[in-house]
Amino acid sequence: MLQFFQRLIGRPPRSQLPPFDFARNRFHAKKTWPPNLRELTDKQNFRFERKFKRRLRLKSIRPQWQKWTKIVQWSMISFVVVYGVLFHDYAKDPMNPRPGEQPFKGLREWMWGLWGGFWTHTTSPEGTLGGAEGREERKGAKTR
Template sequence: MVPTIIRGMTLKRVAPKLRNIPKPIPQFYDSRYKPKKVWPPDFSKLSEKEQFRFERRYKRRMKLATARPRWDKYVKLTQLFSVTFVLIYSVLFMDWQRENQPLQGVRDVIWGALGAFSPEQRHERRKPDIEAITNTK
């Protein structure tokens, strides 16, 4: 290893000659295989039917390329929960700062139905069943 380093240091270095070489224009498609079709096609030379086919194909491919199913799923769920929460809150709990609450009838029906499940009213719910059983005996 040491002899290689010494040999490298003793060699005469030749500075590369700098030339003004123009940079080649970058090619977007560098391949030795030429494409069968030129993309994008010249739409002025295509019929309306062919233009429509290309547009439909492009839209379909773009939709597939930009699809994010997990993100879309979470966005839809967030929208669903937020809209549901706002509706439930505005119907059941929101104080509308008015004399006549616009949804008071709906509130009474819902709280009446939910109040039937309270522990205080459990025995009242069961009384008709108990009376029906005792009358049959």
């Protein structure tokens, strides 16, 4: 059970192997790593930097992470904008430069009027007739 929680947390189990001994390695590297940049010429240094910057850039591309990061960021931005425009009480906000004033009052009234009208049943001709027919009917009714 402990291994299950360690796997969930992301901690790898402790290895039972002895630590690696580089002195007894049978397969020695062809080049020393990291290279001593002071021993390289300017041209070699430039090639080295360009090659490893490119490799680092390719390694750092994680499309799944970038996709979800973008989704979360835009969701948070949308939430803050909608909350700030439709729900926040600016009249009682101590940071409001004009106390008692609602900057989005007209937009709020229009939005809540649409939302409130969406759930109610109207018997007026404007509410029951939509589209071009409704406009023609209303025009005819007004001109008579």
